[in-house]
Every structure is written in structure tokens, then in C-alpha cells.
Amino acid sequence: MTSLTSIKNIGFIGLGIMGQSMAGHLLAAGYQVNLYNRTKSKTDSLVAKGAKWFDTPGEVAAHSNMIITMVGFPSDVEEVYFGEKGIIASANNAILVDMTTSSPSLARKIAVQAAKKGLASLDAPVSGGDIGARDAKLTIMVGGDKAVFDHVLPILQKLGTSIILQGDVGMGQHTKMCNQIVIASTIMGVAEGLSYAKKVGLDPAVVLQSIGGGAASGFQLNVLGARMIVGDYAPGFYVEHFIKDLKIAVEEAEQMQLNLPGLLLAKSLFEKMADRGLQRNGTQGIFQIYLD
Numbered sequence: 001m002t003s004l005t006s007i008k009n010i011g012f013i014g015l016g017i018m019g020q021s022m023a024g025h026l027l028a029a030g031y032q033v034n035l036y037n038r039t040k041s042k043t044d045s046l047v048a049k050g051a052k053w054f055d056t057p058g059e060v061a062a063h064s065n066m067i068i069t070m071v072g073f074p075s076d077v078e079e080v081y082f083g084e085k086g087i088i089a090s091a092n093n094a095i096l097v098d099m100t101t102s103s104p105s106l107a108r109k110i111a112v113q114a115a116k117k118g119l120a121s122l123d124a125p126v127s128g129g130d131i132g133a134r135d136a137k138l139t140i141m142v143g144g145d146k147a148v149f150d151h152v153l154p155i156l157q158k159l160g161t162s163i164i165l166q167g168d169v170g171m172g173q174h175t176k177m178c179n180q181i182v183i184a185s186t187i188m189g190v191a192e193g194l195s196y197a198k199k200v201g202l203d204p205a206v207v208l209q210s211i212g213g214g215a216a217s218g219f220q221l222n223v224l225g226a227r228m229i230v231g232d233y234a235p236g237f238y239v240e241h242f243i244k245d246l247k248i249a250v251e252e253a254e255q256m257q258l259n260l261p262g263l264l265l266a267k268s269l270f271e272k273m274a275d276r277g278l279q280r281n282g283t284q285g286i287f288q289i290y291l292d
């Protein structure tokens with residue numbers, strides 16, 4: 001098992017919408033941050049602030065006491081952990097923390113392969129969106145060993161404000177699925193309420209002033225609803241990533257013979273967006289389906 005030595009060098013792999021802000025907070029907190037991303041240019045601004053670029057995930061891993069991954073899809077997670085120049089092959093006495101939204105089974109696979117090399121791992125997906133990442137106010141849902149969780153908690157606290165160990169490896173990802181299941185039906189409700197407002201001749205922006213302060217309030221309505229009203233469909237959170245999450249949630253629910261009709265409907269509507277080539281919209285782009 002990884003000995004829980006003081007963490008000074010943090011590897012960060014996946015510097016997209018979320019990862020760029022998150023790695024920036026760690027750098028600002030005084031850690032040496034080692035970077036790798038598929039598109040190198042996305043690391044330029046962090047390197048200019050003192051982060052160090054490495055040519056492969058493995059090289060990042062070899063130079064880091066803790067390695068955080070924030071890539072896109074489970075296939076990307078597989079590649080950075082298990083690829084020839086990947087993390088597992090090169091990490092040495094490090095704690096591996098996958099913050100990508102990925103499958104619980106893949107979290108368990110990482111834990112098994114890591115343990116064979118004496119490495120500890122946690123799954124720690126997040127919620128709070130691009131704004132939560134920017135403001136270091138993420139909700140972080142963790143699965144894994146409590147001693148390892150306690151050891152990395154001060155670092156996770158640089159990224160988020162609600163950080164809870166939910167259980168053993170995989171339970172962080174299961175908790176994130178609960179989050180995505182709630183969001184799936186909520187964002188449909190927001191799009192439906194606002195399309196009703198439009199159709200009946202109300203001003204949706206003024207409607208939002210009323211209902212955004214009532215029992216329906218929340219990130220989906222107040223932030224994403226506001227973007228729907230002005231037709232701002234830039235990502236935030238990519239539709240293609242949400243479809244990935246909904247598929248994982250549907251698969252897990254089917255295995256448990258749990259019927260979740262709202263989840264299935266949301267999956268079909270977001271897949272409709274992808275069929276129209278809108279998979280790189282933010283999730284608020286679902287409003288377009290209702291404007292037809």
C-alpha cells in the first residue's frame with residue numbers, strides 16, 4: 001500500500017473546461033503541478049504560471065505523489081491509466097484520484113490494478129459545473145479507503161466545498177450517477193417551463209425573476225435556464241458528456257432492475273440532440289428540442 005507521505009507534487013491529466021480551473025487552484029495553493037493533456041496548447045497558460053509539462057501520462061505519474069485525472073469519457077480514463085505510457089505502468093508510491101465522471105466498474109478496475117503495484121486509488125467525480133470549478137466550490141463525491149481520503153482531503157479542499165466519502169471504491173461514481181439522474185429530469189423540467197412561458201406570451205426572463213426565487217430554484221433553472229432564454233448554448237457541460245453519464249446510469253439501473261422513466265426520457269432527448277449534431281452544445285441546448 002502507498003505510504004501516506006506528504007504530497008508536494010501533484011500530477012494533473014486532462015486540462016479541459018474543468019481541469020484547467022482545478023489545476024490552477026492547486027498551482028495557486030503552492031503545489032508543484034505536473035501536467036499532461038491530449039491537446040498540449042490547453043496547458044500553455046498554466047505552464048506560464050509555473051506548472052510543468054510532461055510528454056506522457058506515465059511521465060507525469062513518475063514525478064508526482066498524487067495524480068488527478070479529469071479526462072472526458074471512460075475510454076479516455078482507460079487510456080491514461082492502462083495505456084503503454086500510462087499512469088499504472090509508471091506511478092511509484094502515489095495516490096491516484098480519478099475525478100472524471102466514469103463508471104463504477106472502471107473505478108474498481110483501477111483500484112485492483114493499482115493495488116497490484118501497491119498504489120492507492122480513489123474515485124472522486126464532481127458536481128458544480130464550470131462555475132463550481134472556477135470558484136473552487138465543487139461538490140466532490142468520493143469512493144475509497146478512509147485513511148487515503150483523509151490524507152488527500154486538504155488538497156481536495158482547494159477544489160471544492162462539499163467533500164464527502166460515500167463508501168468503498170466505486171461509490172463516488174455511484175453518487176455522481178444519483179446527481180445526474182436528478183439533473184436529467186430537472187433540466188427537462190426547466191426547458192418545459194420556459195417553453196410554456198414563451199408559448200403563452202410571457203417574457204421568460206421576467207418569469208425567471210419570479211420562479212428563480214421560489215421552490216423551483218437551483219443551478220439548472222437559475223444558471224442554465226438563464227442561458228436558455230438568451231439562446232446561449234455554449235458548453236458548460238457538453239451534451240456528449242451528459243449522454244455518457246446517462247448511459248452509465250441506465251446500465252447500472254438496468255442491472256438492479258430499477259425503473260427510472262425520467263432518466264430514459266432524458267437520454268432519448270439528449271440523443272436526439274446528438275443526432276442533430278448538437279453534442280458539443282452545453283446541456284441547456286436541450287431547450288432547442290422544445291422550440292420545434
Ligand code: NAP
Nearest residue numbers: 014015016017018038039071072076101129130236237241
Ligand atoms: P473537456 O473540456 O472535454 O476536458 C477533458 C480534457 O481531457 C480535454 O482537455 C481532453 O483533451 C483531455 N483528454 C481526454 N482524453 C485524454 C487522453 N486520453 N489523454 C490526455 N488528455 C485527454 O471536459 P470537461 O467539461 O472538463 O469534463 C471533464 C470530465 O468531468 C467529464 O467526464 C465530464 O463528464 C465531467 N464533468 C464536467 C462538468 C462540466 O460542467 N463541464 C461538471 C462535472 C463533471 P483535448 O483538449 O484534446 O480534448
